[in-house]
Amino acid sequence: MPNKDFLLIYHLLPEKTSQQCFSEASTRRPADLLSSFTTIKTVMRGLYKDLGDVLLALLKNTDTRENVLEYLAEVINRNSSRAHIQVEPLSCASSGMFVNLSAVMLRLCDPFLDANLTKRDKIDPKYVFYSSRLDLRSLTALHASSEEVSEWINKGNPAKADGSKHFSDGENQLLQSQEATSSSGGASEPSLPAGRPASIGGGKSKYPFICECFFMTARVLNLGLLKAFSDFKHLVQDISRAEDTLATLKATQGQTPSSQLNLEITRIEKEIELSSQEKLCYEAQILRDGDLIQHALSFYRLMIVWLVDLVGGFKMPLPDTCPMEFACMPEHFVEDAMELLIFASRIPKALDGVLLDDFMNFIIMFMASPKYIRNPYLRSKMVEVLNCWMPRRSGSSSATATLFEGHQMSLEYLVRNLLKLYVDIEFTGSHTQFYDKFNIRHNIAELLEYLWQVPSHRNAWRQIAKEEEKGVYLNFLNFLINDSIYLLDESLNKILELKVIEAEMSNTAEWERRPAQERQERTRLFHSQENIIRIDMKLANEDVSMLAFTSEQIVAPFLLPEMIERVASMLNYFLLQLVGPQRKSLTLKDPEKYEFRPKQLLKQIVCIYVHLARGDTQNLFPAAISSDGRSYNEQLFSAAADVLWKIGEDGRIIQEFIELGAKAKAAASEAMDAEAALGDIPDEFLDPIQVCFTCLLSSLVRTVLRTMVIVSFVAVHFDEGSGHFTFVKNHS
Structure with missing residues (x-):
């Protein structure tokens, strides 16, 4: 049995090391930091190699192989709580151990991570359901519920499914090749026995080593490397929040100095210093280790190709029914792949040489397929990956541009599935779904705006709008309009609230007389409102922009009977806000700061x-504009035209807009004339039941009002002798 502490040799840079390498990092020279990074990287690579050699030697030995696998399984199962957001450090192994173990397991996987993934047929999906070594059945599945998983497993035959295969000659050769690969050269290592090893543990049958190694590595990466990525992301967010708080406190201290604030500022500065050291430790051991990240990307390429094999390979459309083998696979298999891609995409050169086509195919196939991947947040994470790969709008060339512009499945299905996901994400089932959808749609909107600039994708978009005019595309427009109205309305209301606080703060004498706590609370509210306005306005700008560029070439869906009045009302409302009487109250000192343009x-x-x-x-649109009783005003069109002339808009656009305003005015006049000409509705066209109900309701209202008047003028008197009530006039 291997020493259970052999992976604990080097933690994720202990405190002493972090202080030695990264103390006062903000004031140190970049060359000093780079030297520390290089030293740590060299040490860690040597450590990974040595640990890998030890583990491989134990696996080669038939007397210790089973014990090693049992040990690894025990480590994984006992530390399953590391997948939680909050980890109890006393009950779990350290991040350092699991990052080290991640690197070692990836080295063991090297021989079956070839470019063509030729050994993936040795990975048996039944391992997830029937293996007694790892507890995979209790993990959240891609689509099936826990009850469905249990029911499906019970229908099978565990006795037959529990791996009728022993370690084969090929498996021994695999371990031998791993030894040769990981060896530093020189003396040759002893080879494994040529025959099959005897069964261990009373004839207990085994899955192939590739299968065992694959699933163990997937679990270790989830609890190790991917957990470290998540911790790093949260650490960066904590530092950012602390820096914002520090800036606010310093601003408050400048206005109203106090010793308590000084202590709080000192505490937060110390906290930021320690967190920054920890951040640099993560960067040294993980972010700057390109080999580790590339190994992980190769592993997850195998993962997604193997998963796609379960549904019949890379082809669209997907079968109507999701195979249970796929539906029951642990959700984190896919989530970890997406998280790694997002993380790697933000590290310079991390994706160099990585084959991304399979990842692209997988994302396009499943991001709009709730029958296969139930979790909408996981499918939206796929859009986040695409967003990271999207070529920048600056026009600079990108290695990922071909994934969007020359990829067959992308050209056929990407726009369609993005529009479908835009609709699907309206209802996620979470209590925060209303707010979550805006961030997800922000990523989708950025992608759609880029794809609109690619002629082949724009043509596909137009075809979808034609085919799905009253289906997905109509729903897409509805939600786009809803979001536009909400976001712009919310932003403008917040601007008014912000200006109130701004006015309070500008009145220095009055502001200084307020209690310090009240000033702090109002200052925090001010900064909070600033952030909300900035985010909401950015999203609103994106939505309005999408309405603008799509309406130039796709008009018919906007003019459908069920849409035309909604669209007209939205435009009238926006026009009222921008050029109506309220516009002067929306002026800001620095509107660009809030994305308000x-x-x-x-x-x-x-x-x-x-x-x-x-x-x-x-000619239906002018009537729809003028029928809007809430926001339409004929004077808004002339006011908007005046502003457009001043800011230099295209004269042809302005002229057409003025003509549209005239048509809307004429339509309003015609509607009024028609209503006057019609007069009252003839009795024979009235609904007798409705008329009767209306009369009864009117009579009841009159009776109630008359009773209220009478009661106000009379008083009630009780005659004790007769025992009767009498009403007398109330002279008071």
Whole structure:
């Protein structure tokens, strides 16, 4: 049995090391930090190799192989709580141990991570259900519920499924090749016995070593490397929040100095220093280890290709029924792959040389397939990966551009599935779904805006709008309009609230007379409102922009009977906010700071008006505009035109907009004339039941009102002799 502490040789840079290498990092020279990074990287690579050699030697020995596998399984099962957001350090192994173990397990996987993944047929999906070594059945599945998993497993035959295969000659050769690969050269190592090893533990049958190694590595990475990525992300967020708090406290201290604030500032500065040291430790051991990340990417490429094999390979559309083998696979297999891709995409050169086509195919196949992957947040994480790969709008070339612009499955299905996911994400089942959808749709909107600029994708988009005019595309437009209205309305209301606080703070004398605690609370609220406005306004700008560029070439869905009045009301409302009487109250000292660009917004709103008017062959749009009783005002069109002339908008657009305003005014006049000409509705066209109900209701209201008047003028008197009530006039 291996020493249970052999993986604990080097933790994730202990405190002494972090202080020695990264103390006062903010003031140290970049060259000093780089030297520390290089030293740590060299030491860790040597450690990984030595640990891998020890583990491989134990696996080669038939007397210790089973014990090693049992030990690894025990480590994994006993530390399963490391997958939780909050980890109890006294009950779990350290991050250092699991990062080390992740690196070692990836080295063991090297021989079956070849470019063609030729050995993936040795990975048996039944291991998840029937293996007694790892507890995989209790993990959240991709689609099946725990009851469905149990029911499906019970239908099988565990006795037959529990791996009828022993370690084969090929498995021994695999371990031998691993020894040769990991050896530093020189003396040759003793080879494994050529024949099959005898069964261990009373004839207990085994899965192939590749199968065991694959699933153990998947679990170790989930609890180790991927958990470290998650911890690093949370650490960065904590540092950012602490820095924001520190800035706020220093601003408050400048206005109202106090000893208590000084102590709090000192405490937070110390906290930031320690957290920054920890952040640099993560960077040294993980982010700057390109080999480790590339090994992990190779492993997860095998993972997603193997998963796709369970549904019939890389082809669309997917079968209507999801195979249970796929539906029952642990959800974290896919989630970890996506998290790694997101993380690696943000590290310079981490994706160099990595084959991304299989990842791209997988994402396109499953991001809009709730029948296969139930969790909408996991499917939205796939969009986040694509967002990381998206070529920047600057026009610079990108290695990932071919994934979007020259990839067959992308050209056929990417836009369609993005639009479908945009709709699906409206309902996630979470109590925070209303707010979550905005962040997810932000990523989708950025992708769609980029894809619109690619002619082949734009053509596909237009075809989808035509085919799904009253299906997915209609729902997409509905949600896009809903979000636009909510976000812009929320942003403008927050601006008004912000200006109130701003006015309070600008009145220095009055502000200084307020209690310190109240000033702090109002200051925090001010900064909170700033962040909300900035985020909401950015999202609103994206939505309005998408309405503007799509309406130029796709008009018909906007003019459907069920849509035209909603679209007109939305545009009228935006126009009222931007050029109506309230516009002066929305002026800000630095609008760009809040992503508030009223001139650009007005241009886009007017462009949408004009685009729809151009495609309105039946002249229905002007009537829809004028029928909006909430926001329509004919004077808004002339006011908007005046602003557009001043800011230099295209004269042709302005002229068409003015003409549309005139048509809307004429439509309003015609509607009023028609209503006056019709007069009252003839009795024979009235609904007798409704008329009767209305009369009864009116009579009841009159009776109640008359009773209230009478009661106000009379008083009630009780005659004790007769025992009767009498009503007398109330002179009071």
